[in-house]
Amino acid sequence: MKTRFKDKVALITGAGGDIGLATALRLAEEGASIALLDIVEDKLAASKAKVEAKGVRAESYICDVTDANAVKDAVARVIADFGAIDLLFNNAGYQGAFAPVHKYDVEDFARVMDINVTGAFSVLKEVSAHMVERKSGSIVNMASMAGVGGPPNMAAYGASKFAMVGLTETASKDLAPYNIRVNAVSPGLMGPGFMWDRQVKLQSETNTQYFSTDPKQTEKQMIGGVPLRRCGSIDEIPGAVSFLLSDDATYITGVNIRISGGE
Numbered sequence: 001m002k003t004r005f006k007d008k009v010a011l012i013t014g015a016g017g018d019i020g021l022a023t024a025l026r027l028a029e030e031g032a033s034i035a036l037l038d039i040v041e042d043k044l045a046a047s048k049a050k051v052e053a054k055g056v057r058a059e060s061y062i063c064d065v066t067d068a069n070a071v072k073d074a075v076a077r078v079i080a081d082f083g084a085i086d087l088l089f090n091n092a093g094y095q096g097a098f099a100p101v102h103k104y105d106v107e108d109f110a111r112v113m114d115i116n117v118t119g120a121f122s123v124l125k126e127v128s129a130h131m132v133e134r135k136s137g138s139i140v141n142m143a144s145m146a147g148v149g150g151p152p153n154m155a156a157y158g159a160s161k162f163a164m165v166g167l168t169e170t171a172s173k174d175l176a177p178y179n180i181r182v183n184a185v186s187p188g189l190m191g192p193g194f195m196w197d198r199q200v201k202l203q204s205e206t207n208t209q210y211f212s213t214d215p216k217q218t219e220k221q222m223i224g225g226v227p228l229r230r231c232g233s234i235d236e237i238p239g240a241v242s243f244l245l246s247d248d249a250t251y252i253t254g255v256n257i258r259i260s261g262g263e
């Protein structure tokens with residue numbers, strides 16, 4: 001068994017979701033204690049049980065990352081429960097609607113930015129303040145290939161993930177004097193899973209020049225643009241996240257690793 005994270009405490013947001021859970025399990029397999037944060041209670045409980053089955057300590061924290069006071073409180077509770085936070089996977093996110101920019105709903109735009117950017121910023125702020133005191137820590141922010149090249153019909157999501165890449169670069173500079181590394185990962189087309197199915201369906205329904213109105217064709221069109229000619233799987237994400245969080249990456253900060261099959 002690898003023990004890169006023995007005696008480390010990792011906080012994972014969006015831990016009730018596919019990528020949060022897969023990463024929690026990987027960190028647990030390598031010895032980390034896990035603080036799981038999400039807004040959906042039953043998903044969080046299911047993740048906690050699966051992480052505990054790996055034989056490590058896990059605690060869950062119901063929290064809406066868009067509520068800055070709730071984030072402050074949740075982070076304080078994690079520190080009180082575990083004594084410290086060594087690692088942060090800042091992963092909670094929402095994909096938003098699919099529509100061309102001239103038809104994109106302003107309220108949905110604001111909601112996506114609130115969760116994916118302001119929410120992630122609040123978590124980053126609270127956890128990094130704790131890490132600054134300890135002069136140690138490693139953070140991975142969840143971006144996306146939508147934050148590397150703007151995909152059609154995803155104005156809010158693309159803008160939010162570009163923001164996460166920028167926030168990662170600035171935070172890596174602000175926190176470097178305190179021995180805290182901040183990196184990002186950008187998954188591309190990952191499937192099967194909720195986000196993939198939703199994306200294929202909703203892109204087909206936009207009826208724009210980029211995609212067929214037949215979801216089966218849309219799926220082929222999307223994968224056709226990937227040099228490795230397939231979707232990535234959720235299980236291909238935790239390797240990059242755990243590498244960046246670990247002491248295998250002690251001289252790496254401010255980077256954004258694309259997990260995208262060559263896109």
Ligand SMILES: NC(=O)c1ccc[n+]([C@@H]2O[C@H](COP(=O)([O-])OP(=O)(O)OC[C@H]3O[C@@H](n4cnc5c(N)ncnc54)[C@H](O)[C@@H]3O)[C@@H](O)[C@H]2O)c1
Nearest residue numbers: 014016017018019038039064065091092093144187190195
């Ligand atoms: N799945 C993909 O294809 C893909 C690709 C690139 C990037 N991402 C990013 O990866 C991250 C995780 O996505 P996933 O695929 O696991 O999706 P998911 O929907 O399974 O998980 C997202 C989790 O975030 C939680 N969440 C949403 N809003 C929240 C809030 N306000 N407060 C707290 N928690 C909240 C949800 O409850 C959910 O459990 C997201 O940031 C997403 O944008 C996903």
